Amino acid sequence: GESVGLHLPTLSVQEGDNSIINCAYSNSASDYFIWYKQESGKGPQFIIDIRSNMDKRQGQRVTVLLNKTVKHLSLQIAATQPGDSAVYFCPRGGLKGGFKTIFGAGTRLFVKA
Amino acid sequence: DTGVSQDPRHKITKRGQNVTFRCDPISEHNRLYWYRQTLGQGPEFLTYFQNEAQLEKSRLLSDRFSAERPKGSFSTLEIQRTEQGDSAMYLCASSLGGRTGGEFAYEQYFGPGTRLTVT
Numbered sequence: 001g002e003s004v005g006l007h008l009p010t011l012s013v014q015e016g017d018n019s020i021i022n023c024a025y026s027n028s029a030s031d032y033f034i035w036y037k038q039e040s041g042k043g044p045q046f047i048i049d050i051r052s053n054m055d056k057r058q059g060q061r062v063t064v065l066l067n068k069t070v071k072h073l074s075l076q077i078a079a080t081q082p083g084d085s086a087v088y089f090c091p092r093g094g095l096k097g098g099f100k101t102i103f104g105a106g107t108r109l110f111v112k113a
Numbered sequence: 114d115t116g117v118s119q120d121p122r123h124k125i126t127k128r129g130q131n132v133t134f135r136c137d138p139i140s141e142h143n144r145l146y147w148y149r150q151t152l153g154q155g156p157e158f159l160t161y162f163q164n165e166a167q168l169e170k171s172r173l174l175s176d177r178f179s180a181e182r183p184k185g186s187f188s189t190l191e192i193q194r195t196e197q198g199d200s201a202m203y204l205c206a207s208s209l210g211g212r213t214g215g216e217f218a219y220e221q222y223f224g225p226g227t228r229l230t231v232t
Contacts, residue, residue, distance in 0.1 A: 034220060043117075043204050043223030044156065089155050101146070101221065103155030 012110040019077040021107050023090035026071060035064060035075045036089045038106070044089060047075070077109075085111045115139060117224035119205050125230045126195055133191045134227045138207030145188050146221060147180055148204040149173065156204055162188060195231045202226040 013019045025033070032051045036044035048059045050066050050073075057064050063076040073090055087106040118137045126132050138145050143164050148156035159178070161169045164185040174180075177195075182188040192199055206221035 041225075043206070043226050044221075045223065046220035049220060087155075091155070101156075101158060103148075103157070105153065106155050 009105065010108045010110065012112060013080050014112050015080060015082060017080055019075075019080045019084065019109060021075045021077075021088050021090075021109065023073040023075075023104075024071060025073060025090075025092060033064070033066065033073050034091060034101075035062075036091065036103075037084075037086045038089065039086045044103075047088075080109075080111050082111050082113060085109055117205055117207055117222050119203075119224040119227050121227055122225060123228045123230075125232065128195055128197060128231055130195055131191065131193045132195060132229065133189055134203055134205075134229075136188045136190070136205030136207075136224060138187070138205070139209075139222055140186075142207035142209050142222070143185070144208045144221075145182055146206045146208075147188070147190050148206065150202045150204055150226070151200075159190075192229075195229075197231045200229055200231045202228050 011019065011021060032049055034049040035047040037047050038044040048057060048062050048064050050057045050064045052066070052068065055066055061078045065074045065076070075088060075090070077084055087108045089103050089106045091101045091103040117139060120135045124132055136145065145162040147159040149159055150156045157173055158171050159174050160167060160171065160180050162182040165182050167180060167182070177193045178190065180188060180190045188205065190203060204223055204226045206223040208221045
């Protein structure tokens with residue numbers, strides 16, 4: 001079977017600190033992994049993705065790490081800002097083209113001022 | 114604004130009534146998805162279109178639900194004989210299949226959603 005799970009339902013960090021949101025997966029057949037951010041009242045928004053043949057990918061203030069040995073994915077946000085407060089999802093991307101994306105419950109990030 | 118749009122943004126209906134939602138994807142995107150999201154949960158996949166063809170449907174999509182994408186552009190999701198359990202946010206997303214310029218092109222762009230309340 002397959003599952004997409006996050007280690008913690010909520011994460012609270014101080015503004016300016018770095019945030020790390022973790023995700024575990026069980027299906028090794030995934031060819032890519034995507035992180036989405038969903039702010040209150042809005043649809044999910046793509047943040048960054050990583051292919052299964054990569055270990056690390058960096059974006060603006062965000063870094064995604066993929067550890068295929070332990071089937072673990074993490075999203076690191078540098079210098080967390082109040083605007084980063086949201087629910088973060090790491091759905092399984094499925095086959096090429098991305099249909100039937102399977103989301104979990106997500107991790108809610110709270111940023112304390 | 115050239116993003117994904119959905120109409121209406123909110124719908125309140127009485128149990129037993131039919132409702133129809135519309136989604137306009139990003140114009141060059143050939144793939145379109147419908148999701149349902151309830152409070153505190155992630156989006157649940159309902160169905161997927163590639164152009165006008167409906168290629169996959171979730172078991173969540175009972176026979177009261179029907180989705181169409183007649184010309185491969187906008188899509189409609191109809192719920193017949195609504196039930197209180199249908200109350201949720203209905204999200205539409207679109208994507209461009211395949212790679213563009215060497216970058217990954219599998220990410221989905223979501224609309225703002227239609228919030229349905231069945232009383």
